[in-house]
Amino acid sequence: AQTVTQSQPEMSVQEAETVTLSCTYDTSESDYYLFWYKQPPSRQMILVIRQEAYKQQNATENRFSVNFQKAAKSFSLKISDSQLGDAAMYFCAYRSVDSNYQLIWGAGTKLIIKP
Amino acid sequence: KAGVTQTPRYLIKTRGQQVTLSCSPISGHRSVSWYQQTPGQGLQFLFEYFSETQRNKGNFPGRFSGRQFSNSRSEMNVSTLELGDSALYLCASSLEAASSYEQYFGPGTRLTVT
Secondary structure, X not given: OOEEEOOOOEEEEEOOOOEEEOOEEEOOOOOEEEEEEEEOOOOOOEEEEEEEOOOOOOOEEOOEEEEEEOOOOXXXXXXXXXXXXXXXXXXXXXXXXXXXXXXXXXXXXXXXXXX | OOOOEEEOOEEEEOOOOOEEEEEEOOOOOOEEEEEEEEOOOEEEEEEEEEOOEEEEEOOOOOOEEEEEOOOOOEXXXXXXXXXXXXXXXXXXXXXXXXXXXXXEEOOOEEEEEO
């Protein structure tokens, strides 16, 4: 069974600085999808970025980028120029490409932005 | 285009009662998944529906059930509520039931069991 681990329960960063959130996963599959979701206090889960395992190039979405290390089964999220609105819980999630499409979630990292 | 909507947003029930939560997916989306979120267990998959058929089910007791209607709207039902069922229940929709399609989440229903 696949598992996702986020080892940082909480991280804090100064506004405008860069922060990296860690995520590792365990799977025996060779093809899959990885996601970072953001859940602000409003509770709405919002997709931040996704990565297809077959793509070597790291995904980037504006200030958000990932460092995908397939061999190490690592999928970290880098947030550049942190803004107050980035404060939220961040969840790493795994999704298989076979018939079971459920998202498998990490425990989450609470990101605090210091003004 | 309207997002995923969930009703009600908040619910308080007593142990032993049953509850029904509703989810309306984004227009055109045919797959609906349900997740339970608690501080202790985190986010856990409940079930997924596509074209009115349950395709996948998580590791939850039979008290948790769901269904999907022809318009893709979905309901989940929890019978004989227990204190441990207190959670945020999230619904997510996607265009198709395939892993390449992204899931879009609703705001959730906060269920409190007393």
